Amino acid sequence: MKKAEIQPHRARKNNQSSSQQSNQLREGSPSSGSHPHRMGSSAEVLLHAAGSRNRRNAPRTGKRRKRVLRSTKLYRQGYDRGYEDGVRQGQNSFGIVFEGVSIIIPTYNQRDYVLQCVSSIEKNTPAPYEIIVVDNASQDGTADALLRQGGMVRVAALEKNRGFAGGVNHGLMMAKGRHIVVLNNDTLVTPGWLENMMACLNSDPQIGVVGPVTNYIGGDQQIEVPYHDVQEMWSFAASQNRPDPGKHRMTDRLVGFCWLFSRDVLERTGYLDEGYAVGNFEDDDWIIRVRMLGYRLAVAGDAFIHHFGSVSMKALGEQDFHTVNKGNEQFYSQKWGDPQALIAETARLAQTPYSDPQTRSQAKVSSSAVERDLGQPAARFSSENSLATSPFRRSSDFYPEGAFLVDLKGDVYVIRGGQRRKLNIPVPRGISPVLVAKPDLMGIPVGEPLVSAGDIWNGSHEPELPLAVTSDPGVASTDVSIVAATDAPEGWYLVTEGKRRKFVSAYAAERWGISSRHVHQIGTEQLHSFTEGWPIIAPPQLLNQDL
DSSP states (O other): OHHHHHHHHHHHHHHHHHHHHHHHHHHTOGGGOSBTTBOOHHHHHHHHHHHHTOGGGHHHHHHHHHHHHHHHHHHHHHHHHHHHHHHHHHHHHTTOOEEEEEEEEEESSOHHHHHHHHHHHHHHOOSOEEEEEEEOSOSSSHHHHHHHHOSSEEEEEOSSOOHHHHHHHHHHHHOOEEEEEEEOTTEEOOTTHHHHHHHHHHTOTTEEEEEEEESSOSSTTBOOOOOSSHHHHHHHHHHHTSOOGGGEEEESOOOTTEEEEEHHHHHHHOOOOTTSOSSSSHHHHHHHHHHHTTOEEEEEEEEEEEEOOOHHHHTTOHHHHHHHHHHHHHHHHHHHSSHHHHHHHHHHHHTSOOSSHHHHHHHHHHHHHHHHHTTOOOOOOOOOSOTTTOSSOOGGGGSOTTBEEEOTTOOEEEEETTEEEEBOSOOOTTOOOEEOOHHHHHTSOBOOOBOSHHHHHTTSOOOSSSBOOOSOTTSOSTTOSEEEETTEEEEEEEEETTEEEEBSSHHHHHHTTOOGGGOEEEOHHHHTTSEEOOOBOOOOOOOOTTO
């Protein structure tokens, strides 16, 4: 009898224990684990105990699990189909331009600023546009915040910080608009900003890039403002942004916190130079190239945007900022020497009556610019976007004849007679082709492929030069390809096709594989007997292999 009496007691105790444990689990007591979505072994025991008295629910649970698995499978199938459709549509639409503006915003660890910037664009930009935010591997959730926001924003989340130049270049690669705006993340655009900048750009076909005025920037784009905070700024901007062509003016420098330009300018100028670390001076570098092509710069005084001011650079700290800025300044000087003198020299050369029709049209453009600067009437001209008819030059016009170029696919080309001729044979010994981006390469007219070494060297032996030239570097005569005047040995020239073309700096020569051992000295009079051609500049460094 005692044994029979004890068994029911144990059963009641077990039922009570199970009930208490089940209640604890439902109430989220410590027994259920410290996190509602993490359960340890004790939680598994409780679930097992609770389930032991609810076995009658097992069939229902099994059906529910099957439904979940079926739904998950269908979702995955739909996701995969959608992804494949998206890739296919992206491939089909690649290269298709829409009649609108691509607004490119590079950013790094400034989530709140970039969200404000995007919001100001959405509120104050009625024209067709797309926003491309390139996130340089931010650690503050910038990319996720933008993706949650949705709208007309395309987000490129890079795996590493590529700096301002690398971020802008990635956005330029993605851009689909007929016109492009490069915009700092710490800005607020205001009503009428884009319309007035566009009116300025379209007011003169010689204008290549337009910038706005602002409260905080270097140079003549900064204006005096009466407001003390952002709330007061909007009423000032409304007054400043009344359309007024009288506020449009030419300038010789535009800071890269906000640029507006056409796709044609991008295709002729190419990408920013990624040799500049983090930020600073890469915008001046790009503007030099724009001006060398024959374009002019303008400030739209009736387009005001608010600029908080270099927040990403300030985040470096004073010491790091000084180090980065100093390094970039040295690189800029090493690359260009005296850029203003170079631009003036290029403008002078554009007026020289060369025999080829395109250079004569370029001379008309430069002459018109000079007349305008002097306050004299300037002749209007009609410009088409075709490479054959446009009066503007392209960056590759300043690359050396005979240069070996390589694209991202590994195809090698030689510049010969102003054309890119594909190399259908192995690259000659000792040659290191220079990587160029697609815009630069596509801007060079296509010539017949080169299928033999004789095609490269025109039947002569291979010279010990990194350029496809036909002269013998061992002969110190007027046929020598790389020369310097005896009284000015620091100035190096490429002599080809009866022209002398000066390397703008030792760095430019180095980028094309030229060193002092290739240089032969000749007399000054002999050097100047050759016709002067376009100077030779260094191609931009490209660290992003996707370009």
